[in-house]
Amino acid sequence: MTVKTDTNPTEEKRKQNIPDERGYYGSFGGAYIPEMLYPNVDELRSNYLQVIESAEFRKEFELLLRDYVGRPTPLYYAGNLSETYGAKIYLKREDLCHTGAHKLNSVVGQALIARHLGKKNIIAETGAGQHGVATATVCALMKIPCTVFMGSKDIARQQPNVLRMKMLGAEVIAVESGSKTLKDATNEAIRHWINHPDDTYYLIGSTIGPHPYPDLVARLQSVISQEIQSQLINQEGKDAPDYVLACAGGGSNAAGAFFHFIGNGKTRLIGTEAAGEGVDSGLTAATIYRGTPGIIHGCKTLLMQTSDGQVMEAHSVSAGLDYPGIGPLHAHLHTTGLAQFLPVTDTEALEAAQMLSRAEGIIPALETAHAVAALSKLQFKPDDVAVICLSGRGDKDLQTYQQYFQKT
Amino acid sequence: MTVKTDTNPTEEKRKQNIPDERGYYGSFGGAYIPEMLYPNVDELRSNYLQVIESAEFRKEFELLLRDYVGRPTPLYYAGNLSETYGAKIYLKREDLCHTGAHKLNSVVGQALIARHLGKKNIIAETGAGQHGVATATVCALMKIPCTVFMGSKDIARQQPNVLRMKMLGAEVIAVESGSKTLKDATNEAIRHWINHPDDTYYLIGSTIGPHPYPDLVARLQSVISQEIQSQLINQEGKDAPDYVLACAGGGSNAAGAFFHFIGNGKTRLIGTEAAGEGVDSGLTAATIYRGTPGIIHGCKTLLMQTSDGQVMEAHSVSAGLDYPGIGPLHAHLHTTGLAQFLPVTDTEALEAAQMLSRAEGIIPALETAHAVAALSKLQFKPDDVAVICLSGRGDKDLQTYQQYFQKT
Amino acid sequence: MNALQELFQNKKQNLLSLFFTAGYPQIDSTAGIIEASRKAGIDFLEVGMPYSDPLADGPVIQQSSTVAIANGMTIEMLFNQLETLKEKTSIPLLLMGYLNPVIQFGTEKFMEKAAACSASGIILPDLPIHEYREEYQTLFEKNNLSPVFLITPHTSDERIKLIDELSNAFIYVVSSAATTGKQQDFGQTQEAYFQRLKAMNLKNPLIGGFGIHNRQTLQQAWQNLNGAICGSAFLKKLATAADAGKAIEMLKEDLGLN
Amino acid sequence: MNALQELFQNKKQNLLSLFFTAGYPQIDSTAGIIEASRKAGIDFLEVGMPYSDPLADGPVIQQSSTVAIANGMTIEMLFNQLETLKEKTSIPLLLMGYLNPVIQFGTEKFMEKAAACSASGIILPDLPIHEYREEYQTLFEKNNLSPVFLITPHTSDERIKLIDELSNAFIYVVSSAATTGKQQDFGQTQEAYFQRLKAMNLKNPLIGGFGIHNRQTLQQAWQNLNGAICGSAFLKKLATAADAGKAIEMLKEDLGLN
């Protein structure tokens, strides 16, 4: 028994996954950048579609996705979860991507673009370190010098990824400003880009930033939902799941997992955001729940801010979700009801990580655990097919898990 | 230009990858076990072939390999390595397997057998922790209580894997006897098995132990060379590489990577063993180089021993290769010249890990790094196709890498 | 015509402007800084509205913003302060800040309040030009406020012409593609850039900023452009000097103006 | 007929044997242990050849092996010691150990030396039966040595019959499927196992071992089988007692034999 579906979605609905020419999804998006960034952003904007749709790019991108990233990633039928939650639950195994998360999909694509544009240096921001590792990885592969900005708080809580970046030859810059987390790492990356405009490509890690980044990253990550679709046809005989669940920090894995299902009238898209110690605790990163429209890092979206328009510090145990904004696509999906966003607390996520480890032998990243935690918040029908985007593996979070489970 | 090949290998040569009925590869193998182990080993011996050749097993095994382990793993053309070493170098990406190493292939298969035999508990030994993690993983998936024996020295140097096993619900038993490494973990696992014979399956991690384990593990791992073969046909238009390189601790990834190429008269099979501080330093694990025929853990093979037949302590910076014996298949391949084994020192392995990280953006496990280090010891012709079995990823070894590269 | 436009009618050369962050170093420093600037003959002022995430700014302005916010500075409060000062001061003022706090304050209300405080213009570096034209231009005009846009060495001629078209007070010539406060002397890049601008015969005066901190940088701006803005260098003096007057004195010394 | 076979001809019940590790606690402890055993009326002895990786053994025998190896004990040295003792001692001796050191020593040479030292039999728990038949049996026979095989509660009747067939001194009845030295009393499993063995009417005497450490375990072995072997419990006494005589006294006390 499937949920009631609109089997004939209008063309308009179908296009909700792509912004207009100026980068707006409804009222969110755009490019709010100082003049110093204009030439670089404009160069990317006027080239990205043509590049990523070129046969040359597709060939190279797809080869790297297959042989280097390890795609397609499996769509794994999780029997034990299915039994527990009373639905057919599949896990889209982005945790099996090289370097351990979906981030590499977008990094491979953007690095090819950077090379196409003749850039000689790549910079990136990182929260959990997964995007930093992915960027350092592809930069090593392509022999491009790489600088990664990471908040000093995140450096402390995601040590394994810091060691990996260094091993890969990247320079890791500890950011001491502001909350010393992802928001400030992003600020510093942008500042560095302003100061090095000539041949530097800024390789953004999520569906955030000024247009065209959100669209670019979403398109590169859309390989996730594309694979889900063809795998589901094979494995379940249907071309769309009833649910897709994904966590959302900036929103790239969610964008990728939702992409081909957005507005199809069949699939309930569920994003989870980090509630930290609770949406009303003051220590939260539940951007959609607590956010209001505004501008952060070059785009109009929902963000957590004071009534004066100062950006608030986010809080989440998970460095990759510890961000006071969210991608404009998601702000739009939320506003239009095309997706639903649920807040998940630190504790719920930690327990979900433990649960998944024990139930299926898969230790998820803390970020990913937020998506898993949504399972117990939904009411499934027995025939429902739910796909969780298993965005990353938990190797980087073992210390946090140990500390938590020692305490409890 | 390929190396001179024997294009019509005799049937006899082809069969060198499989032992005779009593488990002998030439003069190596067999089952040298005390009576307490006889019933369990004999039960396995008389069932394993029938089980793993059954349609039911194949179906379940292959589904899990695809959707859970993430197979086929890519055969990645490493452009930068190829350029450096003057040959076409491919990496067989076992590091992309779920849990990060080839070990899971065999664990999934053996756990299915254990279930088929009605076993209620699973025990395993582990060195690097990869086999322990793989076993804990599949036990979680199959809801089988799991106990892992690990030397206390290895527990200290492979912390991440210890944390993972615990997160997965396994009991990790610190082994304090002997060298406190893999050899002694194996002893303790066997002792535990002797003490719990009734419904315990001993899930051995490599091509070691009494017959049928070496053959069982080799057959389960042979999916590696099977995939290499069909991928090479696709990607290079040839059905056998000129070289296959793999590290050998107990020998399971090497057995898997060699399996379908053994005795084909075309492929040079190169195993690398851990020389530690040097084959003549007294601190080594170069079993083939320094070993003599004898019995260890239930099989006749080459092992490092005193003239009195006492097993010597091995030394390697890599916990997974820190073993004074080697699988009987490899002793046989060495003796017959069907494979060549090269010793690789700690330092060479560490440098190779760094080299691969920087050249291809892939941080290998310390064990794997020993295979990579062989590249600079071989003389390739430009058209040679060499496949390295990239047995595992280096996440568990970051601390060791950091310490080494901080020092140097 | 606003005060700033009047200034440019009367003075075409060697203009000197200061940037400071409202609420820094003290919550009520604004009055003193404005008065001291007037006394010291500063031609016009940019009042920075502090923002939590000033991504075009270097450490000095970042730090001043953090302090100002911690001091309790808000747009509301700034307007209240300027409101009480507007009778006393004749020096043209511009408000400068990031778009988000302005939007949260309410764009229309913001423009009206700015005009009510006798501000002459507003600089919003992250306001896209197309959005300015579609949504902001009429508001600026209605309130007799000059929009000021930034250009950098990487800005195309075409875009500079568009900006010249849209501007009615001056064009903010960012000396190099860099965040504020980079302390390097100007070199050939700047010289070439300034020459390119001269050759374009733009209708608006050109005021150089970002990196003016010593005699060399000031003179080079003055010789090629109509004036210069000094920000980070001034804030650094404010941090250590006894009062705003002393700070300006020290700054002038650095700039070779004593 | 060797000394052990002779013993079994004359004594069918309540046999008591001790196992000890050669070279433990001191490198030259063997002579004293043999002499004290003879004096205490022990029926026969198993002399353990220490091995680095004794995987069928519990912590006590492991520890004794480690010490013995560290003391310098080797098969060569053990034979030298036994050689000098053979005139003095009448107590039947068995050598017990893992296969690898024997192979390294040289199987043929080992058998000859064992015979030369008047050993009656050899226990090699990890020697496969098929290999015994194909490669070792003639050597044993040529040197008049008895092979001793282990059986456990899990050994099938068929296999027990085969072992009975191949044996000519006694069958080593491992009390439970366990490594040596597990200190539990015997229960229903052992009882059922012993009954099963009785019912099989085997031609060889049955000697129970593994876990004999107190009155209950000894008596149960004696009541059901022909005798008992005491290993770990004896080694523990050796570790603390002043000499081997004292150790045997203490052990007998534990076993309820005083």
Ligand SMILES: Cc1ncc(COP(=O)(O)O)c(C=O)c1O
């Ligand atoms: C495993 C994993 N999942 C999710 C995220 C959140 O990012 P996004 O929302 O862009 O997918 C991160 C960020 O680091 C991550 O590492």
Ligand SMILES: Cc1ncc(COP(=O)(O)O)c(C=O)c1O
């Ligand atoms: C990544 C990896 N490679 C290789 C080995 C060595 O084992 P084997 O020789 O059985 O492949 C190990 C053992 O732990 C390992 O973890």
